[in-house]
Each structure stands twice: as structure tokens, then as C-alpha cells.
Amino acid sequence: MSQNPLTPAEFDAVTTAAAHWCMRLHASDCTDAERLAFSQWRDAHPQHAAEYEAMLEIWEVSEYLPHPTPPSAVGKPLARPSWQRLAIAAAICAMALPLAAYSGWQMGWLPDSYERFEAQGALRQVTLADGSQVELNIGTVLTYRNYKDQRRVTLKQGEAFFKVSHDATHPFVVKAAEGQIRVTGTQFNVWKYQDQVRVTLVQGSVLVTSNDALRGDGLRLAPGMQARYKGGDYQPQINQTYANDSSLAWRDGRLVLDNLTLSDALPLINRYLKTPVMLADHETGMIRIGGVYNISQIDSLVPSLPQVLPVYLSRNAEGNPILNSRPL
Known part of the structure; x- marks a missing residue:
């Protein structure tokens, strides 16, 4: 398919394919063959990738719809929502949910509002439908959905500072x-890179869980506390932040690396890069780095590292920069 604007019929076909x-x-x-076919379809036209990303967001909404169990399926694992159910969710989202099915809202299955926000190339401040402020x-x-019994944000990637409207x-x-x-109303920061998450509480109180499939409300943070977890952790690690903690320096456009090992610093650096930097080995990861950097100019940091650290750069077969410790 060419990359000219799509006709209405072509657009409908792309939506169906997505x-x-x-x-x-x-x-x-x-199957692997299907995954390969999908990759070829997605790369054939920019609209393919855009429609697929939009469909993934609709899929998130469909996860909260009920799963009816026919008599013949009792005792069997339930399947994912059907095409009909996904189509219903798609139609609701396409209308920005102004007329969400009354019964779906009352049962807490469907949101009455849905918003998606991105910050590409610059910091951004937004106001959610409930009045909460997010940097x-x-x-x-991130996406925001308002259900009858809760307000739900999904942080897909990146970092956000929340000032939550109390309710x-x-x-x-x-x-x-x-x-x-x-939370019910508070101020806190959430940083996410791949499956690593760090939560810093500024005001109020929050409950943090590292795996929402586990029972219980999670661990409670008080102001000045921080929780860290990654995929597979049974519970978060909790620590107290110090007076000059730099976790929120990004709000002023700065990345502060306070004598960190490269193993700890690279996740903070890589989240600003299109192609992440990797470490050659454990020894390289133990080298320490410090300094204050402009988050809009992190691209220039990587080439300069051999000038300030005992490392040199190479590249792997995928084109990722590799940091190697310099031989003594």
C-alpha cells in the first residue's frame, strides 16, 4: 500500500485489520508466522501502526467488560473478549464515551470518559477529566479512564507527577x-522504564503493590518515602528519601546523576533515548557517574561519556551503543 492519504474504504479496512x-x-x-505477518502489515503504512496502537487502548477498556459463561463452558478457561465485544468498546471509545451504555456504567464495566496524553520532545502539563493535575x-x-467506582490511569511509559483531586x-x-x-487525593511521582517502577510520595498517602494479582492493599507510603519494584517482585522495596533528593529534578528539565553506578544510571538515561545504551559487562556497570544534564539534550551525553569516564563505545549487531570499560 502506498503512503498517500487513505480513502474512507481503505481506512475502514485498516481499522478492521488492526x-x-x-x-x-x-x-x-x-504463531510466529502470524507475528511476522503482523510486523509486515504494521510497517507497510504509517496508519497501520497508528490504528493498531489505538486498538490496543480499546483492548484495555474491553478487559473490564464481563465475560459471560455459556452452559457448555462451565469449568473451562474463559476466552478474551469476542470481536463483537471489542467492536462495542471501539464504538464507545470513538464517541469519547458521552453516551456509554447505562448498565455498563452502573456495573462498573465501562468508563464514562477516556483520555490519552503524550509528551514528545517537551514537558507537558494536563488536567484530567476529574480535575487532577498531571505533569x-x-x-x-498515559491514559485516563473514569469508572463508577474508581479513576484509573495507565502509565504506559515515562514519568508523571500527579496532584490528585480528592475524592x-x-x-x-x-x-x-x-x-x-x-490513592484518594495526594501528590506523588511515578517513574517507569521497561518493567522497573519507582514511586515517590510528596504529600498525602498512597498504597503501592508490585503485583496487582496478589491479595491485600499493598504497602503504605508516608511523605518523603519511595517505593521501587520490577516485574516479578512479590512486594516493593521501601526507602526514605533525603532532603536534597533529585528524583523530581525532571520537573525543572534536569537529570541529576548523583555518583550513581552506570548500572543504576543507564535506566534513567535510556528512557530519553530512542536507542538504549547497554553495558558490556558487570565491571563496566560498577563505574560511577555524576553530573547535572538537560533532559532535552541527553542525546549528546552518550558520545561524551568516553571523555569523562574510563570507557569506550562500541555497537552490537542491532546498532545499540555498548559501554566497555577501558583496559588498565
């Missing part, structure tokens, strides 16, 4: 990796 691929890639019996770091993508009867939940942060 829904098909969304279902197939989430299916347990999806987005560069490269951040004790309507909790505010941030989903990040396999865990979540639950």
Missing part, C-alpha cells in the same frame, strides 16, 4: 508495569 491483529496477538495460539516528562504516554469515595489508581498505586 482489530484482527490485536485479537490474534493476544491469543494463546498466535508529563519527555517521552511519557474519598472514588479512588485514583495508577497502573504501572505489573503493580499499581492507589
Whole structure:
């Protein structure tokens, strides 16, 4: 397909194909051949990738719809939402949910509002439908959905500072990796890189879980405390922040590396890069780095590292820069 603007018929066909691929890639019996075919389809036209990303967001909404169990399926694992159910969710999202099915809203299945926000190339401040204020770091993508019994944010990537509008009867939940942060009204920061998450509480109180499939409300943070977790962790690691903690320096456009090992610093650096930097070995990861950097100019940091650290750069077969410790 050419990369000229699509006709209405072509656009409809792309939307249908995006829904098909969304279902197939989430299916347990999806084959390698199908995944390859999907990659070829996605790369054939920019609109293909855009429609697929939009369909993934609709898929998130469909996860909260009920799963009816026919008599013949009792005792069997339930399948993902059907095409019909996904189509219903798609139609609702396309209308920005002004007329969400009344019964779906009343049962807490469907949101009555849905918003998606991105910050590409610059910091961004947004106001959610509930009045909460959110500051987005560069490269951040998040969605907001308002349900009858809770407000739900999904932090897909990046970092955000939340000033949550207080509502004790309507909790505010941030989903990040396999865990979540639950609040009613407070100020806190969430940083996510791949499956690593760091939550810093400034004001109020939050409950943090590292795996929302586990029972319990999670660990409670008080102001000045920080929780860290990654995929597979049973519970978060909790620590107290210090007076000049630099976790929130990004809000002023700065990345502060306070004598960190490269192993700890690279996740903070890589989240601003299109092509992440990798370490050659454990020895290289133990080299320490410090300094204050402009987050809009992190691209220039990597080539300068051999000038300030005992390292040299190479590249792997995929084109990723590799940091290697210099021989003594």
C-alpha cells in the first residue's frame, strides 16, 4: 500500500485489520508466522501502526467488560473478549464515551470518559477529566479512564507527577508495569522504564503493590518515602528519601546523576533515548557517574561519556551503543 492519504474504504479496512491483529496477538495460539505477518502489515503504512496502537487502548477498556459463561463452558478457561465485544468498546471509545451504555456504567464495566496524553520532545502539563493535575516528562504516554467506582490511569511509559483531586469515595489508581498505586487525593511521582517502577510520595498517602494479582492493599507510603519494584517482585522495596533528593529534578528539565553506578544510571538515561545504551559487562556497570544534564539534550551525553569516564563505545549487531570499560 502506498503512503498517500487513505480513502474512507481503505481506512475502514485498516481499522478492521488492526482489530484482527490485536485479537490474534493476544491469543494463546498466535504463531510466529502470524507475528511476522503482523510486523509486515504494521510497517507497510504509517496508519497501520497508528490504528493498531489505538486498538490496543480499546483492548484495555474491553478487559473490564464481563465475560459471560455459556452452559457448555462451565469449568473451562474463559476466552478474551469476542470481536463483537471489542467492536462495542471501539464504538464507545470513538464517541469519547458521552453516551456509554447505562448498565455498563452502573456495573462498573465501562468508563464514562477516556483520555490519552503524550509528551514528545517537551514537558507537558494536563488536567484530567476529574480535575487532577498531571505533569508529563519527555517521552511519557498515559491514559485516563473514569469508572463508577474508581479513576484509573495507565502509565504506559515515562514519568508523571500527579496532584490528585480528592475524592474519598472514588479512588485514583495508577497502573504501572505489573503493580499499581492507589490513592484518594495526594501528590506523588511515578517513574517507569521497561518493567522497573519507582514511586515517590510528596504529600498525602498512597498504597503501592508490585503485583496487582496478589491479595491485600499493598504497602503504605508516608511523605518523603519511595517505593521501587520490577516485574516479578512479590512486594516493593521501601526507602526514605533525603532532603536534597533529585528524583523530581525532571520537573525543572534536569537529570541529576548523583555518583550513581552506570548500572543504576543507564535506566534513567535510556528512557530519553530512542536507542538504549547497554553495558558490556558487570565491571563496566560498577563505574560511577555524576553530573547535572538537560533532559532535552541527553542525546549528546552518550558520545561524551568516553571523555569523562574510563570507557569506550562500541555497537552490537542491532546498532545499540555498548559501554566497555577501558583496559588498565
